[in-house]
Amino acid sequence: xxxxxxxxxxxxxxxxxxxxxxxxxxxxxxxxxxxxxxxxxxxxxxxxxxxxxxxxxxxxxxxxxxxxxxxxxxxxxxxxxxxxxxxxxxxxxxxxxxxxxxxxxxxxxxxxxxxxxxxxxxxxxxxxxxxxxxxxxxxxxxxxxxxxxxxxxxxxx
Numbered sequence: 001x002x003x004x005x006x007x008x009x010x011x012x013x014x015x016x017x018x019x020x021x022x023x024x025x026x027x028x029x030x031x032x033x034x035x036x037x038x039x040x041x042x043x044x045x046x047x048x049x050x051x052x053x054x055x056x057x058x059x060x061x062x063x064x065x066x067x068x069x070x071x072x073x074x075x076x077x078x079x080x081x082x083x084x085x086x087x088x089x090x091x092x093x094x095x096x097x098x099x100x101x102x103x104x105x106x107x108x109x110x111x112x113x114x115x116x117x118x119x120x121x122x123x124x125x126x127x128x129x130x131x132x133x134x135x136x137x138x139x140x141x142x143x144x145x146x147x148x149x150x151x152x153x154x155x156x157x
Contacts, residue, residue: 009100021143028065047102083107
């Protein structure tokens with residue numbers, strides 16, 4: 001992987017910045033990590049190992065793995081967190097400039113929807129506005145559960 005300067009995703013992959021919970025899985029050119037942003041406990045990021053900005057830039061191996069990997073990650077989040085719904089969203093902008101492609105796999109739980117009186121994109125916007133990042137100890141704990149579920153799921157692939 002060639003990291004790109006001033007890319008948070010590359011910095012997290014290379015260890016330049018700390019990653020609470022560590023890497024949860026790596027499969028066919030993709031990595032799974034807990035989000036470092038304010039989208040709540042159990043929110044995962046699925047991103048290519050290499051710096052890719054557009055879905056159209058994915059190679060054949062990355063493309064073939066993407067759908068099955070997103071399904072497995074969403075299933076792991078469902079099992080570990082037991083949310084009402086799991087959102088899967090493409091995020092790849094930083095300061096209005098396309099950045100390292102990543103998919104956010106977010107558990108939508110009743111407590112958050114009630115607290116913010118929102119769901120879907122409005123819930124995500126409210127969580128970003130609040131800016132609260134999950135406690136690192138809680139992230140480590142949920143990542144242990146998610147890692148166990150993911151490793152079983154990816155071993156079956």
